[in-house]
Amino acid sequence: MLRPSTAQKAGRVALILLALLLLSGFLVLPVIAVFTQALSQGWKMYRDSIHQEDVLSALRLTGLVACIAVPLNMAFGIAASWAITRFEFLGKSLLITLIDIPLAVSPVVAGLMYVEVFGLHGWLGPWLSEHNLHVIFAVPGIVLATVFVTFPFVARELIPFMQAQGSDEEVAAVVLGANGWSVFWRITLPNIKWALLYGTILAASRSIGEFGAVSVVSGHIRGQTTTLPLEVEMLYNEYNFTAAFAAASLLTLAAIVTLILKKLIEMTSGVHRHMDEKEVES
């Protein structure tokens, strides 16, 4: 290895310091600010802010939406990745492109698309209202918007992982007499479990925090169609800063938990290390 000169060393230190400075300025300080603001009126005030009926109801709705959207996307993600990595079929590249659409499209646009389809004046609106089904400005719309936005997370995590693993083990299982179902449960799922969990956590975190798409379809009915991020915005717009930051701190906590889980998975399973090692080997 080359020995760096003094100037190079100084340059390196300067770069690291700059990175740390930016990181603390843009990331760490704001996170601290959220909690400081939330707790500025004391611990009791913080608890009371969270224990408001509206905040609790928003919390419940957010949990409910995540509980529906995440399993749906797990199922979709597994199905899509299996199809893409294990089979050749017409329209495969189209499917791969479609999976990425939610990442490319602004969430607001996603919300508007659902309004256009399911809204009162949308394509299916009249039929839906005849049958007394409420999608827009109701929970189903929020779930749909969240599913759309979190669509790619599981699949994008699984596809490269399953490509790197190859299908040899599955073929071996088939030759040994296993049917499709047992191949999936006994071979595929155990092999992808960490990558699946990783993608699921990302999807869960996004579905808890989603604002734009949900905001368009929700209608902001307090206690009914308001998720936690929407509640934060509404409280903030009402100049109820302490309550807004208290609710925001819950979202921040969720994010921190996500990061810790993500790191733990990386450490125990080597999900993201795995692919680097492959490259080194070959």
Add this chain to the structure above:
Amino acid sequence: MSIQVEQISKTYGSFTALVDVSLTIASGELVALLGPSGSGKTTLLRLIAGLEAPNSGSILLHGEEATERSASKRGIGFVFQHYALFRHMTISENIAFGLRVQSRRLRPSRKEIRDRVRELLHLVQLDSYAGMYPEQLSGGQRQRVALARALAVRPSVLLLDEPFSALDAKVRKDLRDWLRRIHDELHVTTVLVTHDQEEALEVADRVAILNQGKLEQIGTPQSIYDNPASPFVYNFLGNVNLFHGRLLADLSSQGHSGATNESAQSAIGFVRPHELELSRDLPPDNKAVVATVARIHAAGPQIRLELNIAGNTRPVTAELSRKQFEELALVTGDELFVWPQSMRLFDDPKSEALLLDQGAGI
């Protein structure tokens, strides 16, 4: 169980993998499918396994039509080049897998499975590795586990896809001998795909040589080595010297070995390095050429010489015993007389140009 492959053709898009291949493998036989990469040997194996479907032709197992039968119902054991062990299962779980996924009606009891696993671990000499995971084993050990796993379901056919090619030379040699012993013990019909001619000739009862999707020749190792049916087979089965017909026309009249073409003008001649005779003195019939010793490879049981022959652009390789080498007392730069004990002649059509380009001493 016998395997009959009848007029099988397989294409992938515009690539033709197999053309009209037919062969019959008798029950209990060990047949090697030998060929360079892209010759279709692995495709043929996967077709027999049911992992691919042919475009035309049929496959019969034990005399029964099996072309449409799914891989899981063919009763075969398959061993992959890269082992394909289940990484999240222990060695015994890997071996037990084929038994555990059987339908409840057929599945052996837990105790029977346990006994079978123990028996197989013993067969592959890995008794103490039962509780380990594949990643804790060496390549050679993993491939033995893969074989045990394939044998667990008592397959009537065992298919091996370049099973030893990812292993280093020493391990490969050991496993090859060991595979032959296991085969002699179990007598399960076995098809082995390999690109290593030495491996094929050493292990198999019969060797089928494939080239560009066609079956070039099938026969016992000795018969194909002694009587190669085509220039390709001759070339593929070991080192060989190639001569233009004209250059050694007078030499070839001395050689015999079933010459296919008497017209020296359009023939190419093949002589294996050990079939070249060397002498300091001109042989009595005067039919020899003068060669210069360009290089001597003296490591190994046989001495290998590279000889330059006037008019031949590439050096010719000769092999001789240590004893003969010492008698001749050769050093680099010496001149001596060279002639073939025997030479095999083939037509020299344009399509063979590629072979010629590779020149002598491959």
